[in-house]
Amino acid sequence: MFGFSLTKLLFTAAIIAGVWYAFKFVGRLNAGEKDDGKEKVKARSSKKSVEDLVQCPVCETFVQADGGACDRADCPRGA
Numbered sequence: 001m002f003g004f005s006l007t008k009l010l011f012t013a014a015i016i017a018g019v020w021y022a023f024k025f026v027g028r029l030n031a032g033e034k035d036d037g038k039e040k041v042k043a044r045s046s047k048k049s050v051e052d053l054v055q056c057p058v059c060e061t062f063v064q065a066d067g068g069a070c071d072r073a074d075c076p077r078g079a
């Protein structure tokens with residue numbers, strides 16, 4: 001019977017640990033979403049002040065220098 005109770009104890013501990021980590025994970029997700037939102041707003045406002053445009057060699061349209069791509073599917077900058 002000792003083996004059974006030890007398994008039961010470990011199982012209960014595993015469930016408690018699982019619930020604990022689940023709550024921590026959800027809390028971290030919520031905090032991460034808030035932080036991402038702030039960073040996105042900061043990035044958006046900084047992009048407004050500094051907009052470097054470069055010409056795409058293929059379609060000859062001007063796109064943002066930091067990873068911007070034009071509407072063409074075969075655009076080398078979009079890859």
Ligand SMILES: [Zn+2]
Pocket residue numbers: 056057058059060061069070071072075076077
């Ligand atoms: Zn292009």
